Amino acid sequence: MIDELVRVGFSSQEARVYVAALRQPSATGYELAKLAGLQRANVYQVLASLTERGVVEQVGDAPARFLAQPPAQVLGRIKHETARRCDALVADLAALSGPAQPTAFWSLKGRESVIERAGALVADAHDRVAVCLWADDLDWLGAPLRAAARSGCHVVVNVFGDVPVDFGEVYRHEPPAKTVGGHLLTLAVDSTTALIASLDEPAAAVHTEHPALLRVVEKLIRDEAYLAAIYDQLRPQLEETFGPHLVDLRSRLLPAEQASALLSVVGFGAGAPVVEELLPPE
Known part of the structure; x- marks a missing residue:
């Protein structure tokens, strides 16, 4: 004490x-x-x-x-006075540094740093939170997202994997085992800040307020939601045209090594010309 x-x-x-x-x-x-x-x-x-x-x-x-x-009473007064001083310092120090630069971004290293920053961004949200994540990520980001939804924020969740989600506007995607490109997480908050993270070890992320990068992240998350909604309604027609899990289309747009990985996880659902193009010659 x-x-x-x-x-x-x-x-x-x-x-x-x-x-x-x-x-x-x-x-x-x-x-x-x-x-x-x-x-x-x-x-x-x-x-x-x-x-x-x-x-x-x-x-x-x-x-x-x-x-x-x-x-x-004693510690409450100290807490209030400390908060007041910190608020005043934030304003004074911000005035020293001038207006924020739109090119600013911050690099994060390590899973704990990424988790802490993502949770803090969601906790500070006022209007809107949009995210793409794996089902396992809800173990640590689920509570802040649920709290944001209860506070009145519009919460959009693209989740890869089958897990119950009892808040927000939810769009479901294939399980992580059927994805390629690694364990990625994208987050946009209040149209003012974004986080792009790779949670494979060594975990790392970029947190940015740059308007152009923010729009790219928001569009990526929206497009994932569009695809999930369209696939949910039109799956038979889409798979008849593009193969199981849209493997014909996806494999054409991926780097060769990721396309080969995609073929393996979806069970070689692509058409023969696509497979022949991607597999190395004997």
């Missing part, structure tokens, strides 16, 4: 005296010095500081006794 109080602005001696005052209400300075393990000469200076800050209150004169203020 002492270390935590020091982290929010108490000196080590102030923290020890405050804890002692909580443990022994209406104690004298001598009693608090003994309980806190301080020299008696030092404790009165500490008590004067705590009294001035409203952390303890003197409740007697002969001898002087001290009563600790409730922790919720």
Whole structure:
């Protein structure tokens, strides 16, 4: 507790005296010095500081006794004052750096960094969240997305895999085992910020507010939703024309190595000319 109080602005001696005052209400300075393990000469200076800050209150004169203020009141005031100072600093420091540059983007390395940033972006959303993710990603992003939907945000979820989703506008895609290109996640929030992540190890991401990149990400997510909705309604006709899982069409547009991987995961559903073109000669 002492270390935590020091982290929010108490000196080590102030923290020890405050804890002692909580443990022994209406104690004298001598009693608090003994309980806190301080020299008696030092404790009165500490008590004067705590009294001035409203952390303890003197409740007697002969001898002087001290009563600790409730922790919720003391720490609540510190929390409010700290938030106010931080808000003021944000404005002051932003003024120093000038207007934000549209080319700005930030690189993230490591799965935990990606998870933390994606969750924070969704938690700060006001109007709209759109995302493409794998079913497993809902284990960590599901709760923030659900909270955003409950707060009134329009939430669009493209999910790869069969998993229950009880919030937002949901578009379902093939399971991850049927996809190629790796474990990708794309996220757009409030038409102001986007995150593009690769969650295969080593996991990494780019977070950007660049208008052009943001529009590309939003269009990608919309197109995934369009495809899922069209495929859901017209699957027989589409697979008759383009093969199971649209393998004829998809394999023509993928790099050769990814096209070969696609053929393997969908069971060689492409037509013979496509297969012959992609497979290496014997």
